[in-house]
Amino acid sequence: MRQKTQKTNPVKEILLENLVEEKGYEHPYQEDLSLISQEDKERMLHAGVNLNSKERSGTFIMKDQSVIHCNIKQPGIELLSTSVALEKYDSLKNYWWKLLLPDTDRYTEHVKNHDARGYFIRAKAGAKSYFPVQSCLFLEDPGVVQSVHNIIIAEEGSELEILTGCTSNENSETSRAHLGVSEIYVYKNAKVTYSMIHNWGENIQVRPRTGIIVEEGGTFISNYICIRPVKDVQMDPIARLVGKGATALFNSILVAEPGSMMDIGSRVILEEEDTKTEIVSRALTTGGVITARGLIRGQAAGCKGHLECQGLVLDGGGQIYTIPELDGMVSGVELSHEAAVGKIAQDEIEYLMARGLSEQDAIGVIVRGFLNVEIVGLPPILKKEIESAIDKIKESAF
Amino acid sequence: MMLQIKDLAVSTNGQNILKNINLEIDKGETVVLFGPNGCGKTTLLMSIMGLGGYKIEKGKIIFKGKDITNIPVYERVKLGIGIMFQRPPTVNGVTVRQLVKLCGDEDLDVGEIAGTLRANSFLDRSVNDGFSGGEIKRSELLQLIAQEPDLVLLDEPESGVDVENIALIGKAINKLLDKGVMKYSNGLSLKEHHTRRYRPGLIITHTGYILDYVPADRGIVFMNGHVVCGGNPFEILNIIRDKGFEECKKCDKKHKRQIQ
Numbered sequence: 001m002r003q004k005t006q007k008t009n010p011v012k013e014i015l016l017e018n019l020v021e022e023k024g025y026e027h028p029y030q031e032d033l034s035l036i037s038q039e040d041k042e043r044m045l046h047a048g049v050n051l052n053s054k055e056r057s058g059t060f061i062m063k064d065q066s067v068i069h070c071n072i073k074q075p076g077i078e079l080l081s082t083s084v085a086l087e088k089y090d091s092l093k094n095y096w097w098k099l100l101l102p103d104t105d106r107y108t109e110h111v112k113n114h115d116a117r118g119y120f121i122r123a124k125a126g127a128k129s130y131f132p133v134q135s136c137l138f139l140e141d142p143g144v145v146q147s148v149h150n151i152i153i154a155e156e157g158s159e160l161e162i163l164t165g166c167t168s169n170e171n172s173e174t175s176r177a178h179l180g181v182s183e184i185y186v187y188k189n190a191k192v193t194y195s196m197i198h199n200w201g202e203n204i205q206v207r208p209r210t211g212i213i214v215e216e217g218g219t220f221i222s223n224y225i226c227i228r229p230v231k232d233v234q235m236d237p238i239a240r241l242v243g244k245g246a247t248a249l250f251n252s253i254l255v256a257e258p259g260s261m262m263d264i265g266s267r268v269i270l271e272e273e274d275t276k277t278e279i280v281s282r283a284l285t286t287g288g289v290i291t292a293r294g295l296i297r298g299q300a301a302g303c304k305g306h307l308e309c310q311g312l313v314l315d316g317g318g319q320i321y322t323i324p325e326l327d328g329m330v331s332g333v334e335l336s337h338e339a340a341v342g343k344i345a346q347d348e349i350e351y352l353m354a355r356g357l358s359e360q361d362a363i364g365v366i367v368r369g370f371l372n373v374e375i376v377g378l379p380p381i382l383k384k385e386i387e388s389a390i391d392k393i394k395e396s397a398f
Numbered sequence: 399m400m401l402q403i404k405d406l407a408v409s410t411n412g413q414n415i416l417k418n419i420n421l422e423i424d425k426g427e428t429v430v431l432f433g434p435n436g437c438g439k440t441t442l443l444m445s446i447m448g449l450g451g452y453k454i455e456k457g458k459i460i461f462k463g464k465d466i467t468n469i470p471v472y473e474r475v476k477l478g479i480g481i482m483f484q485r486p487p488t489v490n491g492v493t494v495r496q497l498v499k500l501c502g503d504e505d506l507d508v509g510e511i512a513g514t515l516r517a518n519s520f521l522d523r524s525v526n527d528g529f530s531g532g533e534i535k536r537s538e539l540l541q542l543i544a545q546e547p548d549l550v551l552l553d554e555p556e557s558g559v560d561v562e563n564i565a566l567i568g569k570a571i572n573k574l575l576d577k578g579v580m581k582y583s584n585g586l587s588l589k590e591h592h593t594r595r596y597r598p599g600l601i602i603t604h605t606g607y608i609l610d611y612v613p614a615d616r617g618i619v620f621m622n623g624h625v626v627c628g629g630n631p632f633e634i635l636n637i638i639r640d641k642g643f644e645e646c647k648k649c650d651k652k653h654k655r656q657i658q
Contacts, residue, residue, distance in 0.1 A: 345487060346450065347487045350450055350471065351486055351487050351489065352489070353470075354447055354449065354483070355497065355500060355501045355541060355545065356475035356501065357500065358470075365489075365492055365500065366489060368491070368492070369489055369490055369492035370491055371491070
């Protein structure tokens with residue numbers, strides 16, 4: 001029998017030239033959210049974006065290359081489309097392409113050379129968002145490439161919660177791509193909770209490129225959830241902790257069905273004393289391929305980092321490849337990682353069956369436990385999403 | 399009879415572990431199963447529970463008049479069999495509180511039953527994750543109390559447990575089995591309680607320490623996969639404590655000669 005050969009990067013490059021580039025600028029602005037179709041709302045809801053909820057500080061929707069809605073209700077928090085913000089604030093250019101370089105790869109280059117749109121979110125010093133600011137990046141037209149460039153700024157002592165839901169209409173026939181550059185600035189003692197939910201579709205290729213900088217006493221929390229089919233997604237955000245006592249947490253929950261490819265990492269550079277980080281990922285495959293990466297680099301005494309990668313390979317021919325990396329560059333760093341890839345243990349199933357659960361329900365409880373990363377501020381809709389993914393896994397486990 | 403085991407033979411990994419077991423347990427009766435390591439005590443409990451890896455070669459298990467020899471585990475649980483595992487696995491991400499609710503029902507006040515077992519400290523931890531010996535047993539008993547089974551199978555309830563915990567665990571077992579000196583608020587005397595006792599128990603013990611706390615009714619000795627002796631559990635325990643299982647081996651040899 002031939003050995004299955006492992007490629008370190010199973011996600012192929014997107015052939016951008018085959019996609020239609022200059023498209024998607026003509027979708028009309030929708031002041032009234034009730035005019036958005038029920039189907040689109042439903043898709044957005046599965047990505048955590050709720051247009052009917054009162055528990056949102058503001059809403060931004062970008063369909064292909066058109067910003068179709070942008071509205072903020074809370075004072076102290078600013079939400080603009082980047083094209084408007086660049087005109088309004090000359091100083092924004094100091095934040096534009098500062099955490100990421102345009103020549104990083106072909107995707108950042110594409111975003112740089114095309115008329116990228118996106119959101120600008122700023123929490124003024126001391127402001128706290130009572131509810132998350134939600135943004136939806138939506139793909140509609142066949143063959144479109146969505147180029148996005150977002151800027152998030154949390155000024156000193158502010159607290160900002162952002163929920164980004166990425167989705168598409170149900171047209172799964174044609175190839176489409178989403179390229180998203182995000183630059184996130186967390187100032188002194190500020191806190192940003194950034195939750196991203198991907199609900200793309202089988203023919204969509206996704207390349208988010210994210211840079212984060214956290215100053216003294218600041219906190220950045222990332223929750224990433226991808227439990228729905230996608231053709232391929234590859235990302236490896238990088239957070240630099242440049243101030244004393246800064247913290248970054250990355251949680252990822254990944255479920256790959258047959259046909260989905262995910263290469264998901266998180267990189268944290270601990271540049272100052274007493275900075276700390278934790279990267280936790282849970283990856284489960286029922287047939288897809290997941291590469292789970294993590295890198296923590298300690299550059300200052302007293303910094304701490306922990307990396308945890310857990311994978312569960314169920315029947316279906318899938319694969320999980322974990323690459324945890326630790327780099328201690330000075331004495332006095334404390335870095336650790338634990339990684340495990342396995343199956344659902346028979347003794348656990350039987351243990352739960354001996355408490356009265358059927359085999360299928362026992363598997364459900366175990367999977368639910370496995371995916372249950374303590375997620376700070378996870379909206380209830382996402383818990384429901386995870387539940388429905390678990391139901392699907394229960395079915396496919398038989 | 400609550401539980402009847404007839405001519406039971408069980409193998410695991412191709413090895414015959416239990417040979418020709420006959421055992422009956424009546425309602426309200428607490429039976430203690432003694433025997434050296436590897437004699438098949440746990441195999442018997444697992445076979446009654448119907449867990450995988452244990453193959454019934456011949457014989458029958460009858461519970462509450464129903465032949466359960468070949469029915470799935472969860473159906474046995476529904477019929478009223480509950481088990482306390484000796485070394486249960488860790489289930490990550492599932493808390494003791496969640497599991498106890500799954501054993502009983504969603505409205506169960508877990509905190510209340512946890513109080514008597516001093517289990518509040520680990521209710522919101524993952525099941526058995528880094529638990530001490532005592533915590534494992536208390537978590538197991540908590541699940542059993544929530545489950546309210548009609549037959550209680552206890553696999554070495556005292557193993558890996560310190561003295562203080564044994565007393566606590568003994569008390570919880572007595573409560574499950576309506577044994578010992580308890581406080582009841584319904585005005586009935588303890589004697590009346592004991593005569594109404596319904597739930598039988600089958601306890602495996604290697605050391606016998608649990609008998610210091612749980613007044614069992616009958617003792618059975620297992621050797622090499624069959625029953626070699628039965629009688630007063632305290633008398634049997636005294637002999638085992640004094641002589642080890644050497645005395646039992648004598649009977650085992652005679653038993654073998656009789657079969658031949």
